[in-house]
Amino acid sequence: MPSVAPQQVARTPFTADMRTQEQVWVRAALKGDRTAFMSIVEAYQRPVFNLCYRMLGDGVEAEDAAQETFIRAYTKLSTYNPGHKFSSWLFSIASHYCIDRIRQRRYHMVSWDELPPWQSPATNEPEPEQAALAREARDRLHQLLNSLQPDYRAAVILRYWHDMPYEEIAETLDTTVSAIKSRLFRARQMMAETARQADKDGKGSEEDE
Amino acid sequence: MEKEVKRMNESLEKREQDQQNRPERRTGQAETGEDAMRHDSYIEQISLWLDNELSPAEASQLQAHLAQCPVCRQSQQAMVHLDGMFRQAASLMAAPLPGFGQRLEIRLAHYHPASRRRLLFGMSVLLLGTLALALLGGLLAGLVLFTTGSSLLDVALIAEGLENLFQFINAAAAWFNLGSLFFKASLLTMGQPLFWVCALAVLAAVGLWLRLLNSLNRRPAATVELLI
Numbered sequence A: 001m002p003s004v005a006p007q008q009v010a011r012t013p014f015t016a017d018m019r020t021q022e023q024v025w026v027r028a029a030l031k032g033d034r035t036a037f038m039s040i041v042e043a044y045q046r047p048v049f050n051l052c053y054r055m056l057g058d059g060v061e062a063e064d065a066a067q068e069t070f071i072r073a074y075t076k077l078s079t080y081n082p083g084h085k086f087s088s089w090l091f092s093i094a095s096h097y098c099i100d101r102i103r104q105r106r107y108h109m110v111s112w113d114e115l116p117p118w119q120s121p122a123t124n125e126p127e128p129e130q131a132a133l134a135r136e137a138r139d140r141l142h143q144l145l146n147s148l149q150p151d152y153r154a155a156v157i158l159r160y161w162h163d164m165p166y167e168e169i170a171e172t173l174d175t176t177v178s179a180i181k182s183r184l185f186r187a188r189q190m191m192a193e194t195a196r197q198a199d200k201d202g203k204g205s206e207e208d209e
Numbered sequence B: 001m002e003k004e005v006k007r008m009n010e011s012l013e014k015r016e017q018d019q020q021n022r023p024e025r026r027t028g029q030a031e032t033g034e035d036a037m038r039h040d041s042y043i044e045q046i047s048l049w050l051d052n053e054l055s056p057a058e059a060s061q062l063q064a065h066l067a068q069c070p071v072c073r074q075s076q077q078a079m080v081h082l083d084g085m086f087r088q089a090a091s092l093m094a095a096p097l098p099g100f101g102q103r104l105e106i107r108l109a110h111y112h113p114a115s116r117r118r119l120l121f122g123m124s125v126l127l128l129g130t131l132a133l134a135l136l137g138g139l140l141a142g143l144v145l146f147t148t149g150s151s152l153l154d155v156a157l158i159a160e161g162l163e164n165l166f167q168f169i170n171a172a173a174a175w176f177n178l179g180s181l182f183f184k185a186s187l188l189t190m191g192q193p194l195f196w197v198c199a200l201a202v203l204a205a206v207g208l209w210l211r212l213l214n215s216l217n218r219r220p221a222a223t224v225e226l227l228i
Helices: A016-030 A034-056 A059-075 A086-107 A129-146 A150-160 A166-172 A177-208 B002-021 B033-050 B056-068 B070-089 B100-109 B115-148 B155-190 B193-217 B221-227
Strands: A007-010 B092-095
Touching: A016 A034, A016 A086, A034 A059, A034 A086, A034 A150, A034 B092, A034 B100, A059 A086, A059 B100, A086 A150, A086 A166, A129 A150, A129 A177, A129 B070, A150 A166, A150 A177, A150 B070, A166 A177, A177 B033, A177 B070, B033 B056, B033 B070, B056 B070, B155 B193
Parallel strands: none
Antiparallel strands: A007 B092
8 A cells, every 4th residue: 555645734833822832731741731731732743743754754654653752752741841942852852763763764674765655645536737746846855855864854854844943953953053054055965966867867768768 | 035046146147247258267177176175165155045044244255156156056056946845845734634632642541651650659658568567467466465465475385486487597598608609609600711602602692582583573664565
């Protein structure tokens, strides 16, 4: 059964009020209030799932990773330092879990080439040309992301999808700002090269035909 | 950002035309390692520029370099294109299927993080409670027997009990001696290299078995997808 891409929804940015509310929930959850913790889950399920999905490239694996992230957050909530952003702490758990998971794939000798390609939701109705083009662009972008090593990929995802400044990405990925600058630069350079190569190969095969 | 890129590209095209008109324009020179490093440093600057991390002075310095360097300009165009693709894609978030919270609650219900701590606490309470009860029971029984002058407080019986207790202590001491002898013998054996060779061989064998069992039991997620 091929993996199916999950539903894509518009981003909803976090407001200052939400951040204040989040601290109230965290304090209550620390006292053992499960309902407060589930409110945190409700607020963060989408961004955490999105991060896992972009990292792993599969909806089923992303669901499992996102759930594991929240279980880890629940069990390690006492280690959270309220002086830092809660979202960074949560994304840190998710990123590290996904990076480990990708490394485990390598341990099982499954190469990137063998992984199933990114799949978009299948429909029986014929797609308008514009939608098909958009889907093609999205698949291409995901393939570019897939070509990166996991810690580079995490930096790119946190930068673009989660609008994080360099300092926050560094905190989330437990590294320095200069390392993040370097990762983003290398990632962009590698993806540009991959795209250029793909274009060249595409043109070459068209000429052969 | 798009306007800024457009403005920058227009400015670059103008500068490029100016450069082409100059007679001393250098062309056809082979790129050295030093040049490649210089390009890398400017390409890094392009990455920072895309994230608005350059000061105005640095940005204009980069612009001036791009105007005269076709290699860096090509990289800039590719990176700007990629950046646009990512920004467009990032306007949408992947969402989990409905009921994510309920599914998590089911998993959490089967997961008791404090169960180990609770078990330890329970065991300690049980142990202390048993000891306290035994002590209290013994004291109460002794008090009752003593006050009623029961025949159970027979001196001979107590003497026999004490003798049994001493015998038990003796036996325990003998076992302790035996244990210490075994320990000394083990220390002597450990001095032999052959012992360590055997121990390491056993450890390696156990490690290999565990690893094999682990790899057989683990669900390789990516491989499963390939098989299905």
